[in-house]
Amino acid sequence: SQQGEEDPQALSIQEGENATMNCSYKTSINNLQWYRQNSGRGLVHLILIRSNEREKHSGRLRVTLDTSKKSSSLLITASRAADTASYFCATVSTGANNLFFGTGTRLTVIP
Amino acid sequence: NAGVMQNPRHLVRRRGQEARLRCSPMKGHSHVYWYRQLPEEGLKFMVYLQKENIIDESGMPKERFSAEFPKEGPSILRIQQVVRGDSAAYFCASSPPVGSGSSYEQYFGPGTRLTVT
Numbered sequence: 001s002q003q004g005e006e007d008p009q010a011l012s013i014q015e016g017e018n019a020t021m022n023c024s025y026k027t028s029i030n031n032l033q034w035y036r037q038n039s040g041r042g043l044v045h046l047i048l049i050r051s052n053e054r055e056k057h058s059g060r061l062r063v064t065l066d067t068s069k070k071s072s073s074l075l076i077t078a079s080r081a082a083d084t085a086s087y088f089c090a091t092v093s094t095g096a097n098n099l100f101f102g103t104g105t106r107l108t109v110i111p
Numbered sequence: 112n113a114g115v116m117q118n119p120r121h122l123v124r125r126r127g128q129e130a131r132l133r134c135s136p137m138k139g140h141s142h143v144y145w146y147r148q149l150p151e152e153g154l155k156f157m158v159y160l161q162k163e164n165i166i167d168e169s170g171m172p173k174e175r176f177s178a179e180f181p182k183e184g185p186s187i188l189r190i191q192q193v194v195r196g197d198s199a200a201y202f203c204a205s206s207p208p209v210g211s212g213s214s215y216e217q218y219f220g221p222g223t224r225l226t227v228t
Contacts, residue, residue, distance in 0.1 A: 006153075031215055042202060043154070043219040088153050092215045097206070098144055098167060099217060101153040 006089060006102040014110050019076040021105040023089030024069075030092045032065055033099065034074050037086045046074075046087075051094075081111040113138070115205050115220035116185075123226045124193045132188040132223045136205030142166075143186040144217060145178055148200045160186060193227045200224050 090099040160180035204217035
């Protein structure tokens with residue numbers, strides 16, 4: 001299966017703390033993307049990192065990519081209660097268009 | 112520019128009935144993807160379509176499931192003779208043509224939650 005694995009499955013932190021989620025994948029990729037899903041809702045695209053990039057920032061988000069280890073991490077700094085959601089990594093394999101999603105990390109930020 | 116539209120948002124079907132799920136991509140997007148999400152799981156790719164063409168249906172079950180994206184109108188995901196195991200959220204995503212300067216980002220609709228009773 002090309003589906004990625006995310007770690008941890010669930011994470012609970014206090015507001016203001018940083019949250020780190022990790023994602024591993026199996027195939028050669030074109031890019032890796034992180035999505036957020038609030039309970040019962042659709043997915044919202046957060047950030048995309050290409051295979052030739054190692055780190056990317058967007059606001060309070062920082063994404064790293066290590067293609068040698070086939071892994072990525074998403075860091076959310078200074079978390080807020082509104083960050084409570086499930087976070088998924090998704091990869092686009094080389095030569096493909098569709099996304100392969102990880103199993104997700106459920107983040108709970110306690111006010 | 113409206114986002115990806117899906118309807119219905121919720122659909123209840125009895126076992127053996129047919130379910131038809133619709134997806135209208137964002138304006139200017141010619142690629143449509145369907146994904147299925149079981150409770151507490153990530154999304155699983157089902158099918159990738161362009162107008163009047165199925166590009167990749169490797170994630171689609173071989174029986175009872177079909178998808179189309181006609182020249183005019185929305186993309187349709189059709190599930191015949193539904194069973195309880197088909198109960199899930201079905202998400203549609205769209206993207207602009209590859210090579211148009213896009214970055215493979217997909218824009219997701221709100222999903223259709225199918226419940227089979």
